[in-house]
Amino acid sequence: MLLSVDRINAYYGLSHVLQDVSFEVDQGEVVCLLGRNGAGKTTTLKSIVGVVRVCGGRVRFKDEDITALPTHQIAGRNVCLVPEDRGVFRVLTVEENLKLAAQKGSRWSLDDIYAMFPRLKERRHNGGGHLSGGEQQMLSIGRALMNSPELLILDEPTEGLAPVIVDEIVAQLHTIRQSGIAILLVEQNLEVCMELASRHYILESGQIVYHADNEAFKADETVRDRYLSVGV
Numbered sequence: 123m124l125l126s127v128d129r130i131n132a133y134y135g136l137s138h139v140l141q142d143v144s145f146e147v148d149q150g151e152v153v154c155l156l157g158r159n160g161a162g163k164t165t166t167l168k169s170i171v172g173v174v175r176v177c178g179g180r181v182r183f184k185d186e187d188i189t190a191l192p193t194h195q196i197a198g199r200n201v202c203l204v205p206e207d208r209g210v211f212r213v214l215t216v217e218e219n220l221k222l223a224a225q226k227g228s229r230w231s232l233d234d235i236y237a238m239f240p241r242l243k244e245r246r247h248n249g250g251g252h253l254s255g256g257e258q259q260m261l262s263i264g265r266a267l268m269n270s271p272e273l274l275i276l277d278e279p280t281e282g283l284a285p286v287i288v289d290e291i292v293a294q295l296h297t298i299r300q301s302g303i304a305i306l307l308v309e310q311n312l313e314v315c316m317e318l319a320s321r322h323y324i325l326e327s328g329q330i331v332y333h334a335d336n337e338a339f340k341a342d343e344t345v346r347d348r349y350l351s352v353g354v
């Protein structure tokens with residue numbers, strides 16, 4: 123198993139936000155973590171990368187216990203989080219943002235990222251603060267790739283984006299998956315989830331309440347209505 127999250131717990135103050143959350147992501151696999159607003163999805167992602175402290179439970183990456191490691195050391199093991207706010211440096215240009223993330227030995231070069239997202243090439247001298255939401259998301263994904271990820275963690279990458287931009291990003295997520303990178307995806311757009319992922323987990327009030335492969339999830343409208351209250 124590439125990533126194994128084993129009964130992790132997390133708190134904000136006295137509020138017990140994650141309760142024995144367990145799931146796994148295999149090598150090269152796309153896995154979705156679903157759930158309503160406030161279910162604990164972002165907290166789960168932050169717990170994996172060491173931004174939120176795990177109190178009880180274990181996170182293992184490639185059989186190594188990374189639970190108590192500082193964030194930069196987890197990043198150094200090629201676990202990359204693209205946060206919900208995209209984390210683009212606004213005062214740097216697109217190209218500076220990308221170069222800053224470059225890692226020696228990464229199989230993704232600046233040119234690869236520009237080939238993947240031609241818009242970024244067109245806007246390479248623009249400041250990060252002058253990009254549209256979609257362009258910021260592309261930049262954020264591009265930056266993560268320059269970091270040479272083995273596991274790419276995405277928090278709602280299509281949120282608030284126009285359908286045509288969503289399509290562009292989804293197409294590139296296919297390319298990323300095909301290159302062998304595993305993806306842990308938090309996403310509200312179920313069509314995107316069902317197109318990309320091989321398995322799905324649903325979080326509700328900080329607990330995993332459902333797990334299925336993509337076939338079973340697609341066939342199960344009841345579960346989508348019950349836990350996600352959105353029809354597809």
Ligand SMILES: Nc1ncnc2c1ncn2[C@@H]1O[C@H](COP(=O)(O)OP(=O)(O)OP(=O)(O)O)[C@@H](O)[C@H]1O
Nearest residue numbers: 134135137139157158159160161162163164165166
């Ligand atoms: N920094 C914080 N301090 C205190 N409580 C927080 C903090 N961040 C999140 N919470 C609370 O923890 C719970 C889980 O939040 P989280 O952001 O993980 O949910 P989510 O599933 O990502 O939701 P969304 O779909 O809105 O992004 C919610 O009740 C939220 O209000």
Ligand SMILES: [Mg+2]
Nearest residue numbers: 163164165206
């Ligand atoms: Mg969230």
